[in-house]
Amino acid sequence: QLNGNADPNANTFKILIATDNHVGYMEKDPIRGNDSFEAFEEILQLAQENEVDFVLLGGDLFHDNKPSRKCLHTTMTLLRQYCLGERPCQMEFLSDQNENFPNRFATVNYQDPNFNIGMPVFSIHGNHDDPSGDGSLCALDLLSVAGLVNYFGKQVEVDDISIKPILLQKGTSKLALYGLGNVRDERLHRTFQKKKVKMYRPQEDTNEWFNLMAIHQNRIAHGPTNFIPETFLDEFLNLILWGHEHECLIEPVRNSVQDFWITQPGSSVATSLCEGEAVPKHVGLLSISGSEFKLDRIRLKKVRPFVMDEVILKEVEGLRPTDQNMVNEFLQDKVAELITIAMNEWKELNPDVPEVEWPKPLVRLKVEYGGGFTTFNPQRFGQVFVNRVANPKDILLFYRKRASTIATAKKKSE
Amino acid sequence: QLNGNADPNANTFKILIATDNHVGYMEKDPIRGNDSFEAFEEILQLAQENEVDFVLLGGDLFHDNKPSRKCLHTTMTLLRQYCLGERPCQMEFLSDQNENFPNRFATVNYQDPNFNIGMPVFSIHGNHDDPSGDGSLCALDLLSVAGLVNYFGKQVEVDDISIKPILLQKGTSKLALYGLGNVRDERLHRTFQKKKVKMYRPQEDTNEWFNLMAIHQNRIAHGPTNFIPETFLDEFLNLILWGHEHECLIEPVRNSVQDFWITQPGSSVATSLCEGEAVPKHVGLLSISGSEFKLDRIRLKKVRPFVMDEVILKEVEGLRPTDQNMVNEFLQDKVAELITIAMNEWKELNPDVPEVEWPKPLVRLKVEYGGGFTTFNPQRFGQVFVNRVANPKDILLFYRKRASTIATAKKKSE
Ligand SMILES: [Mn+2]
Ligand SMILES: [Mn+2]
Numbered sequence: 001q002l003n004g005n006a007d008p009n010a011n012t013f014k015i016l017i018a019t020d021n022h023v024g025y026m027e028k029d030p031i032r033g034n035d036s037f038e039a040f041e042e043i044l045q046l047a048q049e050n051e052v053d054f055v056l057l058g059g060d061l062f063h064d065n066k067p068s069r070k071c072l073h074t075t076m077t078l079l080r081q082y083c084l085g086e087r088p089c090q091m092e093f094l095s096d097q098n099e100n101f102p103n104r105f106a107t108v109n110y111q112d113p114n115f116n117i118g119m120p121v122f123s124i125h126g127n128h129d130d131p132s133g134d135g136s137l138c139a140l141d142l143l144s145v146a147g148l149v150n151y152f153g154k155q156v157e158v159d160d161i162s163i164k165p166i167l168l169q170k171g172t173s174k175l176a177l178y179g180l181g182n183v184r185d186e187r188l189h190r191t192f193q194k195k196k197v198k199m200y201r202p203q204e205d206t207n208e209w210f211n212l213m214a215i216h217q218n219r220i221a222h223g224p225t226n227f228i229p230e231t232f233l234d235e236f237l238n239l240i241l242w243g244h245e246h247e248c249l250i251e252p253v254r255n256s257v258q259d260f261w262i263t264q265p266g267s268s269v270a271t272s273l274c275e276g277e278a279v280p281k282h283v284g285l286l287s288i289s290g291s292e293f294k295l296d297r298i299r300l301k302k303v304r305p306f307v308m309d310e311v312i313l314k315e316v317e318g319l320r321p322t323d324q325n326m327v328n329e330f331l332q333d334k335v336a337e338l339i340t341i342a343m344n345e346w347k348e349l350n351p352d353v354p355e356v357e358w359p360k361p362l363v364r365l366k367v368e369y370g371g372g373f374t375t376f377n378p379q380r381f382g383q384v385f386v387n388r389v390a391n392p393k394d395i396l397l398f399y400r401k402r403a404s405t406i407a408t409a410k411k412k413s414e
Numbered sequence: 415q416l417n418g419n420a421d422p423n424a425n426t427f428k429i430l431i432a433t434d435n436h437v438g439y440m441e442k443d444p445i446r447g448n449d450s451f452e453a454f455e456e457i458l459q460l461a462q463e464n465e466v467d468f469v470l471l472g473g474d475l476f477h478d479n480k481p482s483r484k485c486l487h488t489t490m491t492l493l494r495q496y497c498l499g500e501r502p503c504q505m506e507f508l509s510d511q512n513e514n515f516p517n518r519f520a521t522v523n524y525q526d527p528n529f530n531i532g533m534p535v536f537s538i539h540g541n542h543d544d545p546s547g548d549g550s551l552c553a554l555d556l557l558s559v560a561g562l563v564n565y566f567g568k569q570v571e572v573d574d575i576s577i578k579p580i581l582l583q584k585g586t587s588k589l590a591l592y593g594l595g596n597v598r599d600e601r602l603h604r605t606f607q608k609k610k611v612k613m614y615r616p617q618e619d620t621n622e623w624f625n626l627m628a629i630h631q632n633r634i635a636h637g638p639t640n641f642i643p644e645t646f647l648d649e650f651l652n653l654i655l656w657g658h659e660h661e662c663l664i665e666p667v668r669n670s671v672q673d674f675w676i677t678q679p680g681s682s683v684a685t686s687l688c689e690g691e692a693v694p695k696h697v698g699l700l701s702i703s704g705s706e707f708k709l710d711r712i713r714l715k716k717v718r719p720f721v722m723d724e725v726i727l728k729e730v731e732g733l734r735p736t737d738q739n740m741v742n743e744f745l746q747d748k749v750a751e752l753i754t755i756a757m758n759e760w761k762e763l764n765p766d767v768p769e770v771e772w773p774k775p776l777v778r779l780k781v782e783y784g785g786g787f788t789t790f791n792p793q794r795f796g797q798v799f800v801n802r803v804a805n806p807k808d809i810l811l812f813y814r815k816r817a818s819t820i821a822t823a824k825k826k827s828e
């Protein structure tokens with residue numbers, strides 16, 4: 001037995017990846033107030049169940065730059081509950097902790113003798129929770145000084161950036177973890193173009209490291225310089241965890257120019273009722289062994305269901321623009337149908353949850369009203385669904401199709 | 415040697431007592447911004463040097479109900495630095511931790527296996543840092559969930575109060591620690607009068623406990639019910655740590671009716687330029703052994719010096735009300751004299767501190783200008799002292815003596 005049961009993960013990093021948890025989002029809403037916290041707790045539970053070596057977050061952990069006391073307290077409670085504990089950490093920490101964590105304690109939490117960390121969390125900041133004000137502190141700095149999170153990727157000088165990786169070794173596997181907290185896109189775009197983003201690589205065994213990077217920027221172009229083209233990133237990287245974009249596109253995509261992979265986990269709570277947020281929410285179980293990686297998606301089951309659909313009224317057979325009741329009835333049927341779809345899917349994911357605990361779904365129906373139809377008050381329309389949907393006031397979104405195509409307006413800040 | 419060196423403190427609780435640290439007070443002031451933090455750090459250093467069993471704080475740790483991020487971060491940094499560590503705690507915890515700390519973790523920090531606490535801090539809340547808002551949380555709750563402070567004495571129902579003590583044993587000494595966080599004085603006064611403040615005593619060995627209580631209320635009457643008469647407190651108590659009153663009256667005073675003692679440490683930072691705050695700042699080193707206690711005062715040495723004096727212009731020989739220059743010169747000389755007094759005392763306390771590190775003193779001169787004298791702009795007067803005092807803008811306070819006596823207006827909220 002002494003030699004017989006070698007740990008199959010002895011040489012494999014197991015990492016739970018997630019991003020854009022936006023804890024505190026709509027925390028005062030009587031229905032949706034706990035959604036962000038519940039999703040974050042589900043993520044921590046998944047990390048614990050899967051016995052990961054660590055959790056890696058891609059920014060926007062907090063929705064508000066100044067989280068409320070309750071939000072901060074709840075988040076700290078969850079981290080204390082899930083991350084502290086006896087479980088030993090099997091990762092050697094090889095880089096200079098003073099460089100990775102330039103604060104008074106300069107220590108990765110799981111190596112601080114005063115904390116018992118069973119599951120370390122590493123996080124960069126996003127645009128929602130970036131450092132500001134006196135002392136350039138962010139909410140993550142509070143979690144950091146409390147020993148609850150290892151906050152990395154803060155930049156002092158955004159026009160001249162040096163990124164020194166966190167170097168971790170587990171068995172024979174070596175992981176270099178690069179982090180770049182959010183910088184305003186235009187500014188970072190310029191810094192990249194000026195070749196002022198320097199990525200440091202370990203001098204020893206330079207080619208033996210798996211290079212993982214966390215970044216929190218626009219990935220989709222919103223203007224000529226208002227995003228970071230993937231190709232700006234160094235080609236020595238193996239995998240990039242891309243935060244900020246809320247659509248779950250967690251399946252790694254290869255960038256053929258640079259020969260690296262990108263995974264975009266997306267947010268764990270819908271912060272707007274748009275197409276991107278309606279994609280089922282996932283987090284990733286990332287395994288890294290030598291130069292190989294594998295990413296298993298894990299569906300977040302408890303997340304409030306969100307369905308979205310679109311109708312073009314003038315294309316509906318038999319619908320008369322002048323018959324307001326008829327239109328109303330048609331839309332009500334459509335919404336009821338969407339509720340059923342949402343709930344059926346949720347119940348399938350959560351077969352053991354009793355009916356009293358079923359959540360009300362988020363429902364968004366986009367209504368193209370060209371062709372003589374008229375808009376009406378969406379709030380009044382929603383009153384019928386008060387007990388059946390989580391967002392009765394804004395189920396319907398009226399719009400007119402433009403000559404070209406529908407611009408699916410993307411929220412500027414995610 | 416095995417039996418020869420019994421710990422002389424084996425049966426003695428050593429407790430550092432302090433109160434009203436008001437961290438964050440004037441934190442944006444370029445001169446005085448760090449005063450509150452430096453005083454708090456000096457207190458933690460004293461506690462560490464004296465190897466106390468714990469620190470007991472009497473409320474108003476924070477000046478603002480919603481401390482700034484920097485204030486919270488600095489406070490957490492200090493607590494992490496001084497309170498965490500290997501030093502073993504020698505106190506048995508005998509009461510029900512669920513009752514003393516009714517939160518998700520319900521654990522005194524030094525017994526939580528996930529934290530290494532070398533020097534626990536216990537604190538009640540004051541009126542400046544009382545629980546409020548959603549979830550009735552206060553800033554101390556954040557320190558508590560971070561494992562940095564044991565927050566006790568929170569009341570759910572202020573019209574019907576039950577106080578269950580923290581029970582600690584060290585060797586043969588037994589300590590029952592009662593805490594009552596601040597409640598609006600009028601309301602608490604009424605609750606006391608209705609006999610609705612119940613103090614629970616341990617059923618076993620009831621008379622063998624030393625009963626220490628921390629309270630944060632007006633001790634001085636500001637109206638018929640706007641304070642808590644000492645005699646409202648139970649006579650089984652041995653010693654009361656009275657917070658909220660900022661004047662240092664740390665020498666225990668016996669209440670002859672109830673036969674208990676009261677110590678009032680006072681604030682560690684002057685939050686107003688009044689007589690009470692000009693009394694030298696101290697904290698206490700409290701030793702409790704069986705039913706005996708001893709309180710050694712410790713002067714806070716680093717605290718910014720503060721001198722206060724008063725002149726009655728019409729009583730100054732030869733001073734002519736019409737000669738503005740003469741009056742001005744007289745007052746300047748007086749202020750210069752006060753600066754010298756303040757600095758001489760400070761240097762005596764801090765003989766080894768080089769001149770570049772000497773603080774500018776706080777100086778307050780009250781000027782009675784009756785008898786034909788006129789007031790003038792204190793800000794302009796102070797310009798001469800910009801490099802020599804910490805409060806150049808409000809050195810002078812003009813007043814008129816009333817027919818009776820001078821009302822030394824006490825700030826309503828301390
Ligand atoms: Mn973002
Ligand atoms: Mn986001």
Ligand SMILES: [Mn+2]
Pocket residue numbers: 474540541542630657658659827828
């Ligand atoms: Mn007070």
Ligand SMILES: [Mn+2]
Pocket residue numbers: 434436474540542658659660681828
């Ligand atoms: Mn106070």
